[in-house]
Amino acid sequence: MDTNQLYYGDNLDILRTHIPDESVDLIYIDPPFNSNQAYNVIFSEADGSSSQAQIQAFEDTWRWDETTEEAYHELVGTAPHLLVETIKSFRGFLTETNLMAYLVMMALRLVELHRALKPTGSFYLHCDPTASHYLRIILDQIFGVENFRNEIVWCYKRWPAKQTNFQKMHDIILRYGKSEEVVWNQLYDDFTEQTKKRVKGGKKIEHYVGESGKVLIRATNKVSPGVAMCDYWNIPMIAGQAKERLGYPTQKPEALLKRIIKASSNEGDVVLDGFCGCGTAIAVAQQFNRQWIGIDITHLAIALLKYRLADAFGDDVKYEIIGEPKDAESAKALAIQDRYQFQWWALSLIRARPYQGKKKGADEGVDGVIYYEDVDPDKPKKVLTRKIVVQVKSGKVSVKDIRELKSVVDSQDAVIGVFITLNPPTQPMVKEAATAGRFQWLHVAHTTYPKIQIRTINELLSGNGIEYPQTPIDVTFRRAERAAPQSQQLEIEA
């Protein structure tokens, strides 16, 4: 593989068109679990609280519909015989339920993921007890029962809630090898405190009774660095205020992925996450000098992952993005296909956060926002949180839009309004924007910025971004912490 790859799109299409047979060393996937829920991105406000305005990132609700029926027939027509029999019998007793729809969707993808794995490759499927028992049967048919390696139980704590069941506090991770010969690096848990007292200089200390009848001490052979790691892992979930938390729903802790990546891959190996979300597996693969491929179907995830990589690794990370619009024409195609995906992608060009008004569905004339912190030079201790509002248009535009944006800037108490348009602005629009005047940056005398800024998609793509005070504190998104230098990475404990 020449370079790391980040794909926007449906993983089934991407696996089929871009990922060659037997080209990947390690696959980790954390697909939706069939939880029947919608997952929102929760942005944090400048004061650290959770934003009221949340954007739905993805929905984990499955229905049996025409697409599922088609997928079912494709699976039955093309999958290996044992899998076909399994799927047919599932349908026999589950019937056309949401669960069955989910399993069909998963089975098609699992076949492709198996194809992409090298013979020495490992596969980890993150799921929970909702469907893990069915997924395991499907995986047994795809990988072979003999290649099942572990059922890892990830145990975490969360606030206990009163309910009529024992509280669910674990996920399941199913581990398979493509063959018997899988890459494996033994990991260790710490010795117990008692055992630690008996280990000195890597040797175990034993007491024994000598011929004289005295109790003597001797060192036995070298001992291992700890206890071979077991299959239940106590790793805390990412706490609400933890630095690691980026706001993406279902974000997994890096500590979990460190174990998987260290155990089942070596430096330079290719790690693939086909449901990568905000990219925990990708960030950890990058930290540990693996190559990586990430795929996600929403621009919200792709954008957060891009920011995460930039914040954590700066120029040290190199990758190619496939599936994002590269010019006005492909941007238009995205807008026609899905207006929201287009909006989220366009906002990511200026690192703006998608905005959904407090009243759901109400159009407040704002599609995105940027926040930054400024300091009043007269009161240096007073931090001012400044707001920039953004509108994104993919259709026809006119001077009326700019007039509206001007009034939104005023009503939202914003310092600047940005108008992103796919089509070029008309002359009256440009004139109207100019009449809005300039915003005076308090901090630096005589530094001003246009109050209304129009940018076409083409301009943004060619690097002509927006102008605003680039203070060190952009608080639009939570920022990933800078990763430790690569030379230190291998010493980091799992």
Ligand SMILES: C[S@@+](CC[C@H](N)C(=O)[O-])C[C@H]1O[C@@H](n2cnc3c(N)ncnc32)[C@H](O)[C@@H]1O
């Ligand atoms: C549970 S989240 C993954 C979270 C991730 N492990 C992390 O730590 O951020 C599942 C992700 O799968 C993505 N997804 C769902 N269906 C997909 C598909 N068909 N192709 C690619 N991505 C998909 C969703 O957009 C979502 O971001």
